[in-house]
Amino acid sequence: MDGQQVSNRDxxxxxxxxxxxxxxxxxxxxxxxxxxxxxxxxxxxIFHTFFWAFILLFACPLAGFFLVLSSPARxxxxxxxxxxxxxxxxxxxxxxxxxxxxxxxxxxxLAFELCxxxxxxxxxxxxxxxxxxxxxxxxxxxPLQMDVTKHDEISQAARTVxxxxxxxxxxxxxxxxAIVNNAGKGETKLFDWYESxxxxxxxxxxxxxxxxxxxxxxxxxxxxxxxxxxxxxxxNGAHLIKSRIINVVSxxxxxxxxxxxxxxxxxxxxxxxxxxSLRVELFPFGIDVININPSFHKTNIVSxxxxxxxxxxxxxxxxxxxxxxxxxxxxxxxxxxxxxxxFLWEPNAAIDTILSAVELKYPSxxxxxxxxxxxxxxxxxxxxxxxxxxxxxxxxDLPSR
Numbered sequence: 001m002d003g004q005q006v007s008n009r010d011x012x013x014x015x016x017x018x019x020x021x022x023x024x025x026x027x028x029x030x031x032x033x034x035x036x037x038x039x040x041x042x043x044x045x046i047f048h049t050f051f052w053a054f055i056l057l058f059a060c061p062l063a064g065f066f067l068v069l070s071s072p073a074r075x076x077x078x079x080x081x082x083x084x085x086x087x088x089x090x091x092x093x094x095x096x097x098x099x100x101x102x103x104x105x106x107x108x109x110l111a112f113e114l115c116x117x118x119x120x121x122x123x124x125x126x127x128x129x130x131x132x133x134x135x136x137x138x139x140x141x142x143p144l145q146m147d148v149t150k151h152d153e154i155s156q157a158a159r160t161v162x163x164x165x166x167x168x169x170x171x172x173x174x175x176x177x178a179i180v181n182n183a184g185k186g187e188t189k190l191f192d193w194y195e196s197x198x199x200x201x202x203x204x205x206x207x208x209x210x211x212x213x214x215x216x217x218x219x220x221x222x223x224x225x226x227x228x229x230x231x232x233x234x235x236n237g238a239h240l241i242k243s244r245i246i247n248v249v250s251x252x253x254x255x256x257x258x259x260x261x262x263x264x265x266x267x268x269x270x271x272x273x274x275x276x277s278l279r280v281e282l283f284p285f286g287i288d289v290i291n292i293n294p295s296f297h298k299t300n301i302v303s304x305x306x307x308x309x310x311x312x313x314x315x316x317x318x319x320x321x322x323x324x325x326x327x328x329x330x331x332x333x334x335x336x337x338x339x340x341x342x343f344l345w346e347p348n349a350a351i352d353t354i355l356s357a358v359e360l361k362y363p364s365x366x367x368x369x370x371x372x373x374x375x376x377x378x379x380x381x382x383x384x385x386x387x388x389x390x391x392x393x394x395x396x397d398l399p400s401r
Contacts (some may be wrong), residue, residue: 085359086177086241088118093173096120097358098161100148100214101183103131105299106248109351110180114358115140122161124148124183148183148210151217158217165221175243176225178358179218181211182248186264186301188336189312192320200263207267211247212274226286244288246357247275248350251295251373255380257392259332260309279365288365290357294350295343295370295377302344306333343372 038047088095097114101107102123108131111123115138124146125131132143142164146157165174185206187199194200222243230240252261253268272291279289296302313321313329353367368374380388 081360081362082356084361086361088177088359091172093175094120095175095177096122096161096164097178097180098122098124098157098176098214098218099180099182100124100146100210101126102135102143103127105182105301106297106347106350106354107180107182108134109347110182110354111135111141112138113351113355117355117359119177119358120164122157122164124157126183148214149205151213154213154217158221161218162221165225175229176218176221177241178244178246179214179222180246180248180354180358181214182354183210184248184250184301186261187312188260188305188308190260190324191262192323193312193316194263195315195317203263204267204270207264208270208274211271215245215278222287223285230286240286241361242286242288244290244357244363245275245278245282246290246292246354247271248292248294248354249275251293251368251370251377253291254293254368255377257388259392260336288363290363291366292350292354292357293366293368293373294353295345295373297345297347297350297370299347305336309333309336343370345370 037043086095095118097119099107099111099114099121102111103125107123111121114121119140121141123135123141123143125143126147128143128145135141135143142160144157144160146153148154161176165176183206185203187194187203191200222245225243249271250268252258252265253272256265256269258265272293275289275291282289309329309332313324313326316324350369353369357363357367368378
């Protein structure tokens with residue numbers, strides 16, 4: 001009898017299920033109706049106004065209050081965490097870092113600093129014949145021919161690192177600790193000034209696809225290494241240090257609107273979004289994905305802006321050049337030069353930040369570098385796009401429609 005009662009309780013009541021389905025259907029119809037109405041004026045403007053009024057008047061002050069209260073704890077954690085750095089100079093272990101774009105700029109300086117701190121550095125260069133000589137005499141730096149737009153060179157670099165990681169008789173454990181996607185380029189021209197499809201994709205090929213292919217080629221090494229190191233750390237009771245993929249993205253991946261950099265912004269936004277998803281996907285394999293977002297620093301990517309913009313303007317097909325006067329070109333170049341002369345930092349802070357991402361046992365998932373990036377540009381992320389576009393248009397004095 002008791003068994004029959006249990007069986008009856010476990011049976012599905014068709015009438016009740018039908019009632020639940022009807023209720024859910026009515027709720028969905030109601031929500032869809034509200035959503036549709038909130039996209040029609042004047043309700044759209046009213047909702048937008050009250051929503052942001054609530055955020056700015058109540059949520060933001062409350063968040064600021066808790067931020068102030070948590071400051072001592074955050075400060076203590078930052079001090080303690082900064083002291084917990086990975087020591088690359090160990091007798092029983094060698095740590096290597098793969099860095100792309102070591103021909104000049106951040107990559108070159110980073111390679112030498114990592115070498116000084118005891119890391120073995122595989123320095124990827126776009127042209128080994130032109131840039132490889134600068135690493136002569138640095139015993140821990142291994143230059144590689146590694147143009148990130150050429151898949152065969154990336155594959156060969158991965159095989160070289162895999163060979164270095166293979167077990168040796170000395171018993172020294174060799175670990176691929178970090179990959180630093182530093183290679184980057186930036187065309188200085190308006191989108192309408194591109195001469196061909198190949199030129200349009202050049203920024204994306206280096207800044208986005210280059211990083212993606214590098215990660216794809218080295219990921220099997222990182223995953224296999226994680227399983228081996230996890231077993232080793234368990235057997236020896238040692239702490240497992242996570243390997244990491246570090247992408248030097250740029251603030252151009254978080255904000256937009258800079259005139260003359262449409263494809264550069266596109267490539268950096270793509271890398272930013274890719275890394276955010278990749279961070280979640282690689283978590284089970286013990287691989288950290290870290291983004292470095294510096295504002296503009298003194299590197300080749302921001303040198304000779306006026307000359308580069310002038311050259312781009314001269315290369316426009318005559319049918320399109322008549323739409324842009326020479327005076328307009330000079331005005332845009334002058335504005336870019338003024339902006340960069342005001343906020344153009346020495347590379348030291350960016351190099352130190354990348355080093356922290358490499359060395360810290362518990363790195364953050366994102367680092368923003370540059371005083372302007374930490375203040376003005378972060379605020380600009382939350383401003384309405386229409387307002388930002390108007391400010392930029394007026395700033396450059398674009399002709400009105």
